[in-house]
Amino acid sequence: MADLKTTVAPASAGRTYAIIAIVLALLAALPFIADAIGQPALTSLATRISILAIGAASLNLALGYCGLVSFGHAAWYGVGAYVVGIMYRHSVSGDPFLGFSIGSDQLLVTLPLAILISGLFALVLGALSLRTSGVQFIMITLAFAQMLFFFFVALKAYGGDDGLIVRRRNVLPFIDTRDGPTFYWVCLFFAVAWFALMSRIVTSRFGRVLEGIRQSERRMAAIGVSTYPYKLACFVISGMGAGLAGALMANHARFVSPDMLHWTQSGEFMIMVILGGAGTLFGAAAGAVVLIGLETQLAALTEHWQVILGPLLVLMIIFTRGGLSGLVRLLRGGRNE
Amino acid sequence: MTLKGFVSGAAFALLSYAPAMAQQPVKIGMVTTLSGPGGYLGADMRDAFNLAIEMEGGKLGGVPVQVLVEDDALKPGQGKEIAERFMKTERVKLLTGIIFSNVAGAVVPDVLDNGGVYVSPNAGPSNFAGKECHANYFVVSWQNDTLHESAGQNATNLGFKRAVVLAPNYQAGRDAISGFKRFFKGEVLGEIYTRLDQTDFAPEMAQVRAAKPDVVFQFHPGGLGITFARQYQQAGLLETIPMVVASPSLDSVILKAIGDAALGIHISSHWNSDLPNAANKEFVAAFQKKYGRIPSYYASQGYDTARAIGAALKGTGGKVDDTKAFSDAMRKADFQSVRGDFKFGPNNHPINDWYSLRVERASDGNLAIVTKAKILENHSDFYAKDCKM
Amino acid sequence: MSLLIEQALNGVQLGFMLFLLAAGLTLIFGIMGVINLAHGSLYMIGAFAMAWVANVTGSFLIAALAGLLTAGAIGMLMEYFIIRKLYTRDHLDQVLATFGLILFFNQLTVLLFGRQPLFVQIPGFLEGSILLFGDVRYPVYRIAIIAAGLLTAIGLYLLIARTRLGMLIRAGAANRDMVRALGVDIRLLYTVLFGLGAMLAGLAGVMAGPILSVQVGMGEQVLILTFVVVVIGGVGSVRGAFVGAMIVGVVDTMLRAFLPQAFRQLMAGPDADALAAGFSAMGVYMLMAFVLLVKPKGLLPAHG
CATH class of the missing domain: 3.40.50.2300 (Response regulator)
Structure with a gap:
């Protein structure tokens, strides 16, 4: 995997910020553009992509920057979504939960709580999982995710396999989240904030230690860094990001089901990260755009779209290293290492 | 696009x-x-x-x-x-x-x-x-429940007294079992919940055999139903314990896939090709x-x-x-x-008759689903009374 | 008592099915270092090839042979054109590429055979059930699965312990680079080994054909459970795969069979049944997590 630095040399910093500003302006204008070209459903698609990009970016932190190949990312995503679903259910029915009145449909309440609870789950299960490494780590994260999946399937009180319907989106003061474009801007805001946070993290001292661990854990241990707390912190932050994405998705889809914790969902997040290039900050976003875009476009072409998408993924992996960012480098004539 | x-x-x-x-x-x-x-x-x-x-x-x-x-x-x-x-x-x-x-x-x-x-x-x-x-x-x-209510009524009409019921552990599966029990007048000896991704029902077959019921009711749609019916026959249960199902567990596609393992199964449905x-x-x-x-x-x-x-x-x-x-x-x-x-009906769900069907061998040697009797007439559903439009 | 014996037999039979799948996967995993998510597809291909040939020729034996050979051949082609390029990559690339293969194989199968499940008759000589002892009756076909699994296990043991290929396999599992350095044609070895693993998956598919429904997506249903077996047993170890498969098969079956009764002691019937079904589904994953926490490399790791 190529060594990609997200730090920007001062001379080109201005240009980079200019590009970011233009891209952001375009993204913010997307609902108007979508209306103008007669494709209003594009806004909903863009909302979904920006939510999944948050999830992919948080997996990227663990996977790309810290070398923790987690095959259970969907677990935290699903837990976040269930927090929203369960609190909504209680706010409608008014029933207390274990004696506490936990119902709420305020986004400012549900969202932080979703992030917190996903983080707690990631903390406990991560602390156990991190006792292993390599292939075993991939598999133990998968096992925990499957456990949670079956837990929610058996959770009859909250819909079990059929999931929970969130009839109305959580509300925000002064902002109408039921309006499609408005909710898109809300999600875009969180996505931008999350990417900004990621960018701060990976360039901080903490981020450098993570990078060091990814390259050689033994070396970091040798220079006196106790790696376990760093890895755990990284894993928990990654889980919190997934919880944020899950909570937003529960609001967007107005529906929560155990499918969100299924291993294929974890696989989809992994594909986004790898497609975009693991360990590159915006790779996760690019991966989400390309994967969801491809799925939607190909599904519109033929019902057998997977026959095209499958080989496309294989070719992509074989001929480019580091996914899309590898492809970009390849096209620029750069060396592929 | x-x-x-x-x-x-x-x-x-x-x-x-x-x-x-x-x-x-x-x-x-x-x-x-x-x-x-x-x-x-x-x-x-x-x-x-x-x-x-x-x-x-x-x-x-x-x-x-x-x-x-x-x-x-x-x-x-x-x-x-x-x-x-x-x-x-x-x-x-x-x-x-x-x-x-x-x-x-x-x-x-x-x-x-x-x-x-x-x-x-x-x-x-x-x-x-x-x-x-x-x-x-x-x-x-x-309405989902009516499928299984008709199966429960069918089992009652056929004179079965002791049943074991099986369905996957999800909402439609649990609804199936409650629908069946609502109209079945006999005793339910056991409820067995399977998994939606289950491919092998051998442990459940052993449980059914041990319970010795008069009849088995099961709800396994699509591929699950195929696997279930065939393993039921292979376990030697088809000859000894009759099976009652609602139409999703035995449609014409499933019938083709399980072949002779379907002979004699009782189906309840609102429609049949005959x-x-x-x-x-x-x-x-x-x-x-x-x-x-x-x-x-x-x-x-x-x-x-x-x-x-x-x-x-x-x-x-x-x-x-x-x-x-x-x-x-x-x-x-x-x-x-x-x-x-x-x-x-008042909740925009259908009111219609339900029939008892059975898998039999037709005169040309092929298996066919044959209508036998009417089970319920102008049947509405359990929830219509809660609907205020 | 007879119920317990019958359930134990069911567990062992599930164990042998899992072993056929896990043996191939663990060999590929352990020796080539490739995570092959498409292993389940090879199982599906074996089952479909077998079902199709059985319906055309009417002969179970010809069909079984066809299933094995098709799975093996497609496995070798897969290795030659795709997997070979992934040996030096990290696990991530392998996961993505083989995930792509799953999508492709599933949809291709839909194009070739349609979405409706295929039907395979149990061959006449394996039909029915026999009285084992007391009042324990058991289907002949399931006994045949146990026998086939047992023969395969013995065959694999002999292959690995007694032949030159087996020696290379053992050496490769212990130190891949050294085998290459000693001038062994590692490419050919890998292709052959991949074909062998694919054939084992195909055999599982062939055996599953007449009892399960042969349908698109059947591979993914067993794939995750197979991974659990491999990890519990220890990656790369065929012995480990055998032990892991038996443990997973028996534990899963026993939980499903007896957990509802245990729960019924504590609460009302329907709730107990539904809750127990959920917990028994979680059971093998809890087991795996537990094993990894105690022995992070699995029960019988191949090396180290």
Whole structure:
């Protein structure tokens, strides 16, 4: 995997910020553009992509920057979504939960709580999982995710396999989240904030230690860094990001089901990260755009779209290293290492 | 973006000499499951829906229609995306097609909140049948529980006293068991919950054998049902303990796949290919001619859904935009159903008869599902009383 | 008592099915270092090839042979054109590429055979059930699965312990680079080994054909459970795969069979049954997590 630095040399910093500003302006204008070209459903698609990009970016932190190949990312995503679903259910029915009145449909309440609870789950299960490494780590994260999946399937009180319907989106003061474009801007805001946070993290001292661990854990241990707390912190932050994405998705889809914790969902997040290039900050976003875009476009072409998408993924992996960012480098004539 | 699907009546619509105006075809959005193990359910339903349109020369109720079909892959999220695209980009007001209750659970509230009309050709989950019923939501097929209530009544009628019941551990499975128990007068010896991704039922077979019931009721749709029925026969249980099922556990496709393992199984259904009414004879003959196979009951529901929509379109002169007028026309159910008598109850769910069927060997040596008796007459559903529209 | 014996037999039979799948996966995993998510597809291909040939020729034996050979051949083609390029990559690339293969194989199968499940008759000589002892009756076909699994296990043991190929396999599992350095044609070895693993998956598919429904997506249903077996047993170890498969098979079956009764002691019937079904589904994953926490490399790791 190529060594990609997200730090920007001062001379080109201005240009980079200019590009970011233009891209952001375009993204913010997307609902108007979508209306103008007669494709209003594009806004909903863009909302979904920006939510999944948050999830992919948080997996990227663990996977790309810290070398923790987690095959259970969907677990935290699903837990976040269930927090929203369960609190909504209680706010409608008014029933207390274990004696506490936990119902709420305020986004400012549900969202932080979703992030917190996903983080707690990631903390406990991560602390156990991190006792292993390599292939075993991939598999133990998968096992925990499957456990949670079956837990929610058996959770009859909250819909079990059929999931929970969130009839109305959580509300925000002064902002109408039921309006499609408005909710898109809300999600875009969180996505931008999350990417900004990621960018701060990976360039901080903490981020450098993570990078060091990814390259050689033994070396970091040798220079006196106790790696376990760093890895755990990284894993928990990654889980919190997934919880944020899950909570937003529960609001967007107005529906929560155990499918969100299924291993294929974890696989989809992994594909986004790898497609975009693991360990590159915006790779996760690019991966989400390309994967969801491809799925939607190909599904519109033929019902057998997977026959095209499958080989496309294989070719992509074989001929480019580091996914899309590898492809970009390849096209620029750069060396592929 | 080019939408997948096909234009069934557009060509006819352009050429037709509609008296008053050159009508734009009415767009019908069909969100259905075409991929995965449950894909044949959606495909059969869709084929029959198209057949109804074709038999009218690209029209339904004299109105040219255009059907947009997309595959939800049994993912609720994907179903929502498709429905939203239909409603916003294609300006579709009338949607149909969903096969599975969990997809319906996600998509239907969206359609209704957006002021659309939804007509279900298959799924009829309990949550939309009672308190949350809606004037613009119609179910042509059945309310989920009635399938299994009829099976419970069937088991009672057949004189069975002690039953073991099995279903996958999800909402529709649990509903199946409660529906069965509601109408079964005997004793339930055990309830066994299986998994939706289960492929081997050997442990459950051993439990059934140990419980020594008179009858087994099971609900395993699609591929699960095939596996279950065959393993039931292989375990040597078919000869000793009769089985009662509702139609989803033994449709004509499953019958073909399990072969002799189905002989003697009791089925309860609202429709069968041998029902003697004229509409059914016409449908079965046309379906067999066009597709070369016996229609499954999913096909019958697709056909009925198309004809029910046709009757409503005829009633409003092809207008869907005034959803109130359309729903009122729809509620009259002014069409000949292939299942015989049919009307909508107070919650827009069907009221119809239920039959006892049995798998037998026909004179040509092939297996056939044969109608034996009527189980329930003008049967409504358990939740209709909670519906205040 | 007879119920317990019958359930134990069911567990062992599930164990042998899992072993057929896990043996191939663990060899590929351990020796080539490739995570092959498409292993389940090879199982599906074996089952479909077998079902198709059985319906055309009417002979179970010809069909079984066809299933094995098709799975093996497609496995070798897969290795030659795709997997070979992934040996030097990290696990991430392998996961993505083989995930792509799953999508491709599943949809291709839909194009070739349609979505409706295929039907295979149990061959006449394996039909029915026999009285084992007391009042324990057991289907002949399931006994045949146990026998086939047992023969395969013995065959694999002999292959690995007694032949030159087996020596290379053992050496490769212990130190891949050294085998290459000693001038062994590692490419050919890998292709052959991949074909062998694919054939084992195909054999599982062939055996499953007449009892399960042969349908698209059947591979993914067993794939995750197979991974659990491999990890519990220890990656790369065929012995470990055997032990892991037996443990997973028996534990899963026993939980499903007896947990509801245990729960019924504590609460009302329907709730107990539904809850127990959920917990028994979680059971093997809890087991795996537990094993990894105690022995992070699995029960019988191949090396180290």
